[in-house]
Amino acid sequence: MTDRATAIHAAAAKAASPAFRAALAALIGYPTDATAPGASDALAAYLDHITADIAALGFACRRLEQDGFPFLLASRVEDPALPTVLGYAHGDTVPGMVGRWRDDLDPWALTEVGDLWFGRGIADNKGQYLVNITALAEVIAARGALGFNAHIIVEMGEEIGSPGLGALCEKLKHDLNADLFLSSDGPRLSADTPTMFLGARGGMNLKLSIHRRTGGRHSGNFGGALANPGLELAHALASISSQTGEVLIPAWTPGSVPAAARAALNGLTPCGGEVDAGWGAPGLTPAERVHAWSSAEILAFTCGTPEHPVNAIPPEAHAWVQLRYVVGVDPDNIVPALRRHLDAAGFAHVEISTTDVAFKASQTPVDHPFAKFVARSLRTTADRAPVVLPSLGGSLPNDIFTDTLGLPAVWVPHSYPGCSQHAPDEHLPAAIFPDAVALMTGLYWDIGVADRADLGL
Ligand SMILES: [Zn+2]
Numbered sequence: 001m002t003d004r005a006t007a008i009h010a011a012a013a014k015a016a017s018p019a020f021r022a023a024l025a026a027l028i029g030y031p032t033d034a035t036a037p038g039a040s041d042a043l044a045a046y047l048d049h050i051t052a053d054i055a056a057l058g059f060a061c062r063r064l065e066q067d068g069f070p071f072l073l074a075s076r077v078e079d080p081a082l083p084t085v086l087g088y089a090h091g092d093t094v095p096g097m098v099g100r101w102r103d104d105l106d107p108w109a110l111t112e113v114g115d116l117w118f119g120r121g122i123a124d125n126k127g128q129y130l131v132n133i134t135a136l137a138e139v140i141a142a143r144g145a146l147g148f149n150a151h152i153i154v155e156m157g158e159e160i161g162s163p164g165l166g167a168l169c170e171k172l173k174h175d176l177n178a179d180l181f182l183s184s185d186g187p188r189l190s191a192d193t194p195t196m197f198l199g200a201r202g203g204m205n206l207k208l209s210i211h212r213r214t215g216g217r218h219s220g221n222f223g224g225a226l227a228n229p230g231l232e233l234a235h236a237l238a239s240i241s242s243q244t245g246e247v248l249i250p251a252w253t254p255g256s257v258p259a260a261a262r263a264a265l266n267g268l269t270p271c272g273g274e275v276d277a278g279w280g281a282p283g284l285t286p287a288e289r290v291h292a293w294s295s296a297e298i299l300a301f302t303c304g305t306p307e308h309p310v311n312a313i314p315p316e317a318h319a320w321v322q323l324r325y326v327v328g329v330d331p332d333n334i335v336p337a338l339r340r341h342l343d344a345a346g347f348a349h350v351e352i353s354t355t356d357v358a359f360k361a362s363q364t365p366v367d368h369p370f371a372k373f374v375a376r377s378l379r380t381t382a383d384r385a386p387v388v389l390p391s392l393g394g395s396l397p398n399d400i401f402t403d404t405l406g407l408p409a410v411w412v413p414h415s416y417p418g419c420s421q422h423a424p425d426e427h428l429p430a431a432i433f434p435d436a437v438a439l440m441t442g443l444y445w446d447i448g449v450a451d452r453a454d455l456g457l
Contacts, residue, residue, distance in 0.1 A: 002142035004445050008381060008438045011138035015437035020134065021117075023053075024433075025110035027091075027126040028119035034092035034160050040070075043156040046091045047072050050129070054152065057137055066164030066171075072154040073172065076146065083457055084149040085447060086178035086407065089129035090158035090185070093121040100424040107426070118427040123415035125158070127428055128184040128436075131414050135440035139448060147448020151176050162397040169404050179457050180370055181401040181409035182443075184436075186394065189387045190272060191416035191429055194378045194439055197291075197389035198371055198410060199363025200396040201324045204334050205299070205355040208233060208319045216304070216312035229317035230303030236347040237319055240296055240338070245279045247296050247323075251337035254328025257284065257292045260366040261390040265291055268387060272417040290393045294325040320355075326391050327363040362399035362409075363391050369456030370408040374443060378412070381442035408456060412439065 002010075014020055030046040033039055047070055051061045059074035077084075096107035097120075105111050107120035121127070139146055157163045169176075188195035210229035217226055240248060247253050257265075268287040269275065280289040289295065303317035304310070323334060335352060342350050364371060366388060378386040392411070401409045414436035420426045447455070 004442060007138055007142040007445060008441045010142070011135055011441040012434040012438040014138065015131070015134055015434040020130070020433065021110065024117070024122065024127060024130055025119070027130060028110050028121055029108055030091075031096060031108045032092045032121065032156065033095045034157050035095055043092065044070055047154065047156065050091065050154065053133065057133070057140055059150070059152070064168060066168040069155065069157045069164045071156070071164070071168055072152075074152040074154075075150070077149045078145050078147070079149070082148050083180060083447070083450075083452060083455055084151065084176070084178045085180045085182050086176060086401065086405070087132060087150060087152040088181070088183040088401070089132070089152065089154045090125045090156065090162075091121075091129070091154055092156045092159050093124065093126075094159050094422045096120050097424045102425050105425075107424075112430070113427075115429055115431065116427045117430050118425060120426055123187075123419040123426055123428050124421035125185050127433070128414045129154070131433060131436045132184055132440050134437050135444055138437075138441050139444045143445075143448065145448070146444060151178060158397065162400070165397055166400045166404055169400050173405060176405065178405065178407055180447075180455060181405070181407040182374070182412070182447075183409075184412050184414050184440075185396055186392050186411065186413040187415045187417045187419060187421075188413050189268060189270070189389070189417075191418070191432060192435075194382045194384070194386040194412075195389065196371070196374055196378065196386050196410055196412050197392045198366060198368075199327065199391045199402070200359070200361065200398045201294075201326050201391050201393055202329070202331060202361030202399075203359045203395050204323050204325070204331065205358070206321045206323070206335070206338065207353045207355060208236065208321060209316065209351045209353070210236075210349060211316045211351070213315045216310070216315050219311045219313050222313055226313050228313050230314055232347070233301070233303070233317040233319055233350065236342060236345070236350050237298060237301070237321070239341065239345040239347070240321070244282075245295070246281050247294050249337055249341045251333050252296065252323055252325060252329060253281070253294045254292075254326050257288050258366070258390075261292045262288065264366050264388040264390060270393070291389045291391050292326060294323060294329060297322045297324075324393070325361050327361045329361065331358075331360060359395040359397075360399040360403070361391070362402040364402060364408045364410065366390055368408050369454065371410055373446070373450065373454055373456070374410045374412065377443045377446040378439055380446075381439050412443065
């Protein structure tokens, strides 16, 4: 029987082979932009393609539909007494943005430029899916079995808010009967740093408006007598955040950073080092501000006609504000706390409305046994400790797995901050694939031989 090191070596070699590159190119070749008119054929064809691949590994595959969206549920049950790990991937992408890529590259093709591989979805999330499938295949080939039960759920609507995923997981909860959640999406801290994250910040978008009157008034004839909604709203916004970006509404922050999270983030530089000195909550490091705290941003702010200013006091002003928040902030209290705050600051006439952009914060504790198990496994394979982020700064449907299904959830991302996901020129360094496949092969291998107690079960 193959040993762990041999399996890892073999898996990494596969991820560096022409066959892996061809498999990845095939996935990128499906134009799975879920927002495109008539996308449903491409979404279904992509699911057909990966269904065949996963079925070949001995998974029973079910195609499901929820809220009009297709899903794949693949299950490999080796022994009901073994731990059951739920994995996840999404096959949809953001739009291709044809014509805006460097050298006019085709987004729906894998193109090699030096050490980089370009293609829509290579980072988010097709390449990450293929890494994990390649690692699962290697463990099955090397050992004849995983040593655990596995479910993989694949959705085709993540980029438009995961419609149906929550309802489907609620319905399947007892069928799945999973113990642990392990998946891959999002970026590593940096390209060559093994990384895991344990949750995601939530997000809520709010529109703040002041309506003073029905039309503008001459700024000379009325200026000094009439309130200016633009100025008023600027002051209202300034009461929400300090001039250095500190959120001033206590209910919008978690209040403190847990000691385990603080220890995990010690010494880390977030955002690939693109950090403005002196910005954000005082007393916290930049890494804590992104991965363990809240931030409030003005996304847009208008009064009058910016494209053609006229000499008038504008009748109304509007600002679109986004709060990103971590576990510890009560999402049901975000709007009431803002209302109380504005009223107390003299801005009772600021109207608040919410938009449909909302994600819930969720997180598995940094010191959960499964998180520690994954960290140990990654360290054994990489020969260096992985970075452990309490929360991804951005959002993922993680709450469905932690809250709806009640699972400890660990994400091992295989992308990097410079990958240009959601923009033209999405790419990954080719070298990240063998590295990531090695980490995942070691991890699946270790789960298959673990004591339940080591997994926190
Ligand atoms: Zn995305």
